[in-house]
Amino acid sequence: MKDSATPDAVARPLPHDAARLHVTGAARYVDDIPVPANCLHLAFGLSDTAHGRIAGMDLDAVRAAPGVVAVFTADDLPFANDVSPSIHDEPLLADGTVHYVGQPVFAVAATSHLAARKAVRLGKLEIEPLPALLTIDDALAANSRFEDAPRVWGKGDAAAAIAAAPHVTEGSIEIGGQEHFYLEGQAALALPQEGGDMVIHSSTQHPTEIQHKVAEALGVPMNAVRCEVRRMGGGFGGKESQGNALAVICAVAARATGRPCKMRYDRDDDMVVTGKRHDFRIAYRVGHDAEGRLLGIEFVQYARCGWAQDLSLPVADRAMLHADNAYSLDNVRIESHRLKTNTQSATAFRGFGGPQGMVGIERVLDHVAHAVGRDPLEVRRLNFYADMPALRAGGGLSAPPQPAAASPEDISEAKMEDGLDLASRGAAAEIPAEGHPEVAAGGIQTTPYGMAVEDCIVNALVDRLAESAGYAARRQAVADWNAANPLLKRGLALTPVKFGISFTLTHLNQAGALVHVYQDGSIHMNHGGTEMGQGLFQKVAQVAAARFGVDVSAVKITPTDTGKVPNTSATAASSGSDLNGMAVQAACDTIRGRMAEFVAGLHQADPATVVFSGGEVRVGGEVYAFAKAAALCYQNRISLSSTGFYATPKVSWDRIAGRGRPFFYFAYGAAVSEVVIDTLTGENRILRADLLHDCGASLNPALDIGQIEGGYVQGAGWLTTEELVWDERGRLRTHAPSTYKIPAVSDRPDIFNVALWDGENREATVYRSKAVGEPPLMLGISVLMALSDAVAACGGPDAPYPALDAPATPERVLASVKRVRG
Amino acid sequence: MNTHSDMQAGQDTALPGPTTSKTRLVVNGTERVLEVDNRTTLLDALREHLRLTGTKKGCDHGQCGACTCFVNGQRVNSCLSLAVMHDGDEITTIEGLGTPEDMDPLQAAFVAHDGFQCGYCTPGQICSAKATLEELRAGIPSHVTKDLLANPPLSPEEIKERMSGNICRCGAYANILEAVLDVAEAR
């Protein structure tokens, strides 16, 4: 059986699946699913205090309110009162103590959404305030943290290298958090079934997590709960764990009342209740030479994690794992503090800590360039990892994907009995490192955690982008323009991205699929990944179509369903198409192999010579329509259904020591942004953006370019306009788009060039493609650096460094201009 | 008219007069008669009472544009309008513009240019785009129109300004803009 030389369906710029349904309003999200007339609607009563003891709760008026059918407090929950994806520290309903403003304390089920929302406002909570820790400084002073002490990783001897360096530069940057603002808010629907079973529709990136938490809350095994997800209206990480509470309370209420129960957060509640991107402070001390070569570097990263652990440990780990970005650091020390505060529990957000770590090192390069008086791009280039020849891993041309030989491992049975949430990234702290992490041998460039950087293309990629964007000429033009314009100043910056692809909790790097071929030749495809707009379903359908040599329209995309494919990992860490594409490919190949063997037998041919292409199956001189071949197989009792499975090879590391290979490969990219600032008001705009990004051999260039543009816009928003403000009582004051500024179409630069790097993945990924979900977000860092450049242009040769914090709102830009002007 | 604020929500304020009203709407060409709470927004009337779920709720605050539809040919944020204010009005929603089998040219352009990712903002974007093109054709100036006496141009700048009330969190703006320009130029 042969692959056709050019697969029919992959590498094509097909639109998203369900395109016609989206544009006509026919695409259904959770809140659009028709529900039975007796459906109840739920709302939470929320804490108005950042930290306190619940002294009393008077819910009589709530119970008496029109339409109210049931009221739940922590005491009414029959089983686990927990929605945490990690260490069981997150009660669904507050249990004696409240830990932040917005924490769910009680829940109401009523006959309408409005009735439920009106009723919860009648609850009288008596809360005795306790001291609240709101900021990084508060938490540091109180030594309030997750894990017993900061994590420290390193390579070489940073302190000695800095001491010996001719120049030392130091500073610190504050990096704000980010609200996901998935346009579809959190939502869940629970439908009780016979025999106590429960079906959940949830807007979640992690159906298995929902299934697991609901089962715990109902005191039933996971096989009594089925979670289905057709699509989300955006996720961005905000639906990896933050949907648990809604699904669980719906299930509990459905069990208690015997009626379907639905919940969706009102937007303000959504912003107040759910976690956001972690805000960070990153302090740095760097030893360098007069050219800007980094000789030794120390980072201290402070992550504000909020009240519960959630996924904060792996987020903070990933920030450490990206403290090098694309720069080779010989002497480096990274210290990471995971601080516990009385604020929303910060959670996954596109990039998962990586962007914060990367802002840290890009800030360092910008600062060092300022200190030595050189163009930041020259200083960046001086410090890049070396490019590696474009050899494929293993040397073979198309080495078949082989899962790493699995070494059976007894993973802490005691903890599993404890209900450890194995399918969650939050389990990171609980699971011992697997095997023996491989650290690259001497002589090969390595990351601060000892992983060989074998696939580096950053020099060539940056050269090409600098060329196509006209960097050098524009650098001069910007200088000339600035010399002539006293009030407006322009800034230009090019920043690179090197982002590690794989779940850092190694065992999550697995996926399953289920594929059926029906007797009419139509194909039903299911896998563990969820669709949130990233185009995963279409990309994976293209893989299935390519394996069978049929048009993608022959492949039916079906909702993610824990009853079809079990034990799925979250659709996260950019891993969706890498993992699920491979699993679907494996399932298709099993069926294709059976079909090939059968039709080859009809013609005394070698099964290896059967070709699936153009909607046909060719064997010997004979040509069968694919449907005909399927019908023949069926009549001859050949199984046309298969599961598929994939486990990413090669990954293994020790997160405590910070050593090993956490990533299968790296994805690269770079961006040039040009901005203009008004030095009287701090207002600013992006004038032009040029992006060049590496998707390996793209499965679908149109979808990938969409991800790159969208990622850049979201990254730029994070670092410029999207500002979260909490008051001194711990209340989030920016809880709607009226006060939290999300980029609009009018913020899009007039010149916006996006191109794909035309390489292929060195590692044997699906059709040699690379993951694209998260990496482009970090292209937005170029905007922050361009703003810094514009501010620097306001000062003379001896002016201080702008030291612009993020988000670089007009206020911060203005303050920075003042600092520079002295 | 009863007002709905956080302070009063849920309390039996016992204001005089009926708390529900019979409202007649002509929705996508079909007359529909509703008996709704006076405080029901047009958006909720469409989604929850008429089961027309194509119009989306992004913020319920008039800040995101996901709920955009037409009242008597003019675009509105339906979350900011009460259903009872529209007795007798003609409402057009995304479902009324076209169907998967028979799409409006703008809908077809959004498919052709893949003008979305998650799709949640899409119905609002399309309704807003349709209104944008009609407003431009009618010569209605915008904040960025330079010459208030001439007809505003079908430029990206004009379209961006007029579509700036429709947030796309996925950042699919490039393709949205191309889809709208495509239809603008075809006219």
Ligand code: FES
């Ligand atoms: S839902 Fe109406 S503008 Fe957001």
Ligand code: FES
């Ligand atoms: S496509 Fe997701 S919000 Fe626009």
